[in-house]
Amino acid sequence: MSTVLATRGVSKYFSGIMALDRVTLEVNAGERVGLIGPNGAGKTTLFNCILGVLPVEVGEVELNGEDITSLPVHHRARKGIGRTFQQIELFADSTVRDHLVIAYRANRPRWAVVHDLLTLGRPRPEEMEASDDVLELLGLQGLADEPVERLSLGQGRLLEVARTLMTNPDVVLLDEPSSGLDRRETAALAETLVEIQAERGFAVLLVEHDIELVSSFTTRSYLLDFGHLLTSGPTEEVMASPEMRAAYLGTAVVA
Amino acid sequence: MILAVSVVTDFFQAVLQGVPPGTVYALVAIGFVLTYKTSGVFNFAFGAQAFASMVLFHKAADEWGWGTVPAAILSVLIFAPLLGFLLEWAVFRHLRTAPPLSTLVVSLGLTVAIPSLVTILLDFSPKSGSSPHGVVPDGRTVRYDPFGVYPFSRDELVATIVAIVAVLGLAALFRFTPVGLMMKAVVESPRMTELNGISADRVSAGAWALSSFFAGLAGVLIAPRFTTFSANEYFNIMVIAIAAAAVGKLVSLPWAFGGGLGLGVVIALVSTFLPRWTDEFAWLKPVQENVLPSIPFVVLFGVIVFVPGLRKAIGSSDPLAGVDPPRQNVASVITSAGWMFLALKAVLLLGAVAVVYTQADRTWTLLVTQAVAMGIIFLSITIITGLAGQISLCQGAFAAIGAFAVYQLGEVRGMSVLVAVVIGGAIAAAVAAALSLTLRQLTGIWVAIATLAFAFFFDAVLVKQSWIGGDSLARSRIPRPVIGTIDFQDDSNFLLLAVIVLAVCALGVYLFSRGTTGRKLRALGGSEIAARSVGISPSRARVAAFALSGFLAAVGGGMLVIGQGSVNYGTSFVPFLALFWLIVVVTFGVRQPSGAIVAAAFFILFESVFLKGEIFGWILRGEDNIPSFFPLAPDWRYILFGLGTIQYARHPEGVLAMSAAKRRARSERRAADKVVVDSAAELGTPA
Structure with a gap:
């Protein structure tokens, strides 16, 4: 199994405060990996470092064996990292279809002006086809022409996933997909995620508070607290580990 | 040895000479930082507030015969804080959670509205030849020379001392009372502050009153430096002060003070020593004339582009922002309003053009032609602000590039003026793209300030170059084009040509907004981080938008001067006017091309139709029936449109939408x- 995404000794400081301390993790092709830890552990910071939203002070980020530490966000995205957001980030005043079309097009930047003139700005046939496929995969068919303002939170999250699928990612970073959803919605989301992951075969790095979702979805997990990687291994073992209890219940750190 | 001594003496003389203007810049910069720090508003109207106090001071002192001290008390201690309080209560309180760009546009609106409003309300018309004076008698003539190098005038001494005292007082207020902390807390999160039992409204009102007091103080103290009562002077001082404030990333009071002082001294030093070097090095000669006026703008631009971390300094986010409904973006879809509605609009427009084409006399034909050319320029604002969500304050410079290209290529070199228009558009597109590349790391307010700096640099330096504006400022006779057998010397024919160019440009804007780059820009406007994380490059899309916007502005500028037959840079393209363009377009709707076109019609025709009462002449059948209170002062358009931006901030989609x-x-x-x-x-x- 080849490594898709890796961080090697990544450290990050916010005005002297250490947010990440030499974090090293690996995600293999097609693997579902969890990243767990209490609030303020540095999970989202690590996501931002992987995607390039935040610069990394020490260490490297690798994608498919290539060092991408100094690339800007959009280059990393085109090379195969997708992501969703904890507080959903959709494009206001756009339809569901618009989201998918632009994500598809941003990764195939050739002859844009010529195409625009030929189609007068309407989506091209291959874009319609690709977006229809993704919508069907996520069970969003019928919502293609809805403005995003009319979507529910759960649908919005699915749309984020759909949007990132349009870029054909090798690895998707999911940032707390269950946040704001109730149990039933979370269960439905988990089911959908399992299905699409099986179908498309991308790797997933999942940040999540919902223990059930992490347990059911991931096979392997990393436990992060105060910027340190405390432990890693198969998800059940990490869940059962003393470090896990210490991190969440706040007793003295177990050596 | 003697030479060395004289250099040292001159050096000190220059430094001392730079201190009084430096402290005044510092005072404005500090007031400006104060508003920014305590209200989060980048307040361009600060200069206008200063102007308002200055006007009241002179009205009271000279016309009402109050004497300078009571007049100063009235204008600085009473009126200025009240004005700040009023602005907060009536306008900015309601915009606390609005996007920074909306508040920026509102402050631009107030910048043009306040000076006109105050002048009209106070009926302020200084006698010709009179100039502003200070608070002490004989301020200009009595001089003191404490160091034996440079004699300070009384006005300068008063300004310096008062400024230093005011700054120390402010520092003490922030250091020893909880006021400063409360103000900072309100900027960070008004709701969080209220949860702690502090009334955000009261703190915010207090902050505005305080900063407005500084505006008034600066306004009255600076006055003797100017020879005329002009709001433009105050706007220019503002730009210098922004440069000073930018040194401290807009948030540091000590740095703003140092920046202002430093800028004053640097300008004095350069103006002392540069002439000597040009004696030795002849090639410096042409530079000399241009360096002085451009220093503040070069500093401002340089600070914005080169100081790292400036981007991060801005934009704190409210931890409780999640409880708000999602806020409207400045940029958005250029909506397709349905074919019926579009067709109706097109028919109405064509009908209006047909009536003008067949019925109007020469004056009206030319006026409408102007409006059409202006419409092309305004479309550039639709692209850059409406679609790309960036505020550019240098559209006047781009339009002027088009005008000058027509003059240089068409009139001087005898090229076809229409070809010259296209070449001018290409040059402006290149300049705009280069500018945007330089600024690619920046967004929001910083782009607005940097483009403003560029506009002023263009205005102060480039326009005067013989190969750009040069001789056209004195005299120009732009020929009209001839295509085949059609001679556009005929005004009605030229009107038709202008309408066709406008239609082509509007169609281009429409296609651009629906095309790939338009989609990218819309995505970036919706969520920049999400757009980047699907692979959209923000700088590429924005460079494209800037380039197209520059092209449109230049084509419009070129058509405008061909229509008028001459280049009137001063009345058509100066930075202050370009700022007003933005306001007008934003009021009518910056998202649809139709907004730009209607805005242009209003901008050009408003004065003739409404302010001169012409419309009543039409309704009441006859010029004699126009009510006697017409014509109204042209200033009213500044007031109406300036205040119109307030409604924009609440409804960013514009009047039409x-x-x-x-x-x-x-x-x-x-x-x-x-x-x-x-x-x-x-x-x-x-x-």
Whole structure:
């Protein structure tokens, strides 16, 4: 199994405060990996470092064996990292279809002006086809022409996933997909995620508070607290580990 | 040895000479930082507030005969804080959670509205030849020379001392009382502050009153430096002060003070020593004339582009922002309002053009032609602000590039003026793209300030170069084009040509906004981080938008001067006017091309039709029936449109889209009522 995404000794400081301390993790092709830890552990910071939203002070980020530490966000995205957001980030005043079309097009930047003139700005046939496929995969068919303002939170999250699928990612970073959803919605989301992951075969790095979702979805997990990687291994073992209890219940750190 | 001594003496003389203007810049910079720090508003209107106090001071001191001290008390201690309080209460309180760009536009609106409003309300018309004076008698003539190098005038001494005292007082207020902390807390999160039992409204009102007091103080103290009573002078001082404030990233009071002082001294040093070097090095000669006026703008631009971390300094986010409904973006879809509506608009426009083409006299034809050319320029604002969500304050410079290209290529070199228009457009597109590349790391307010710096640099330096504006400023006779057998010397023919160019440009804007780059820009406007994380490059899309915007502005500028037959840079393209363009377009709707076109019609025709009362002449059949209080002062357009931006901040979609939305809501309501009535009828019960 080849490594898709890796961080090697990544450290990050916010005005002297250490947010990440030499974090090293690996995600293999097609693997579902969890990243767990209490609030303020540095999970989202690590996501931002992987995607390039935040610069990394020490260490490297690798994608498919290539060092991408100094690339800007959009280059990393085109090379195969997708992501969703904890507080959903959709494009206001756009339809569901618009989201998918632009994500598809941003990764195939050739002859844009010529195409625009030929189609007068309407989506091209291959874009319609690709977006229809993704919508069907996520069970969003019928919502293609809805403005995003009319979507529910759960649908919005699915749309984020759909949007990132349009870029054909090798690895998707999911940032707390269950946040704001109730149990039933979370269960439905988990089911959908399992299905699409099986179908498309991308790797997933999942940040999540919902223990059930992490347990059911991931096979392997990393436990992060105060910027340190405390432990890693198969998800059940990490869940059962003393470090896990210490991190969440706040007793003295177990050596 | 003697030479060395004289250099040292001159050096000190220059430094001392730079201190009084430096402290004044510092005072404005500090007031400016104060507003920014305590209200989060990048307040361009600060200069206008200063101007308002200065006007009241002179009105009271000279015309009402109050004497300078009571006049100063009235204008600085009473009026200035009241004005700040009023602005906060009536305007900025309601915009606390609005996007920074909206508040920026509102402050630009107030910048043009306040000076006109104050001048009209106070009926302020200084005698010709009179110039502003200071608070002490004989301020200009009595001089003191404490160091034996440079004699300070009384005005300069008063300004320096008062400024230093005011700054120390402010520092003490922030250091020893909780006021400063409370103000910072309100900027960070008004709701969080209120949860701690502090009234955000009161703190914010207090902050505005305090900073407005500084504006008034600066306004009265600077006055003797100027020879005329002009709001433009105050706007220019503002730009210098922004440069000073930018040194401290807009948030540091000590750095703003140091920046202002430093800028004053640097300007004095350069103006002392540069002439000597040019004696030795002849090639410096042409530079000399241009360096001095450009220093503040070069500093401002340089600080913005080169100081790292400036981007991060801005934009704190409210931890409680999640409880708000998602806020409207400045940029958004260029909506397709339905074919019927579009067709109706097109028919109306064509009808209007047809009436003008067949009926109007020469004056009106030329006026409408101007409006059409202006419409092309305004489309550039639709692209850059409406679609790309960036505020550019240098569209006047781009338009002027088009005008100068027509002059240099068409008139001087005898090229076809229409070819010259296209070349001018290409040059402006290249300049705009280069500018945007330089600024690619920046967004929001910083782009606005940097483009403003560029506009002023263009205005102060480039326009005067013989190969750019040069001789056209004195005299120009731009020829009209001839295509085949059609001679556009005929005004009506030229009007048709302008309408065709406008239609092509509007179609281009429409296609651009629906095309790939338009989609990218919309995505970036919706969520920059999400757009980047699907692979959209923000700088590429924005460079494209800037380039197209520069092209449109230049084509419009070129058409404008061909229509007028001459280049009138001073009345058509100066930075202050370009700022007003933005305001007008934003008021009417910056998202649709139609907004730009209607805005242009209003901008050009407003004065003739409404302010001169011409419209009543039409309604009441006859010029004699125009009510006697017409013509109104042309200043009213500044006031109306300036205040119009306030309504923009609450409804960013603009007047046109707002009325369309209201119409839609009404018809939906009617349809809903009808359904209720129908279903009630089916049930056989009275509705």
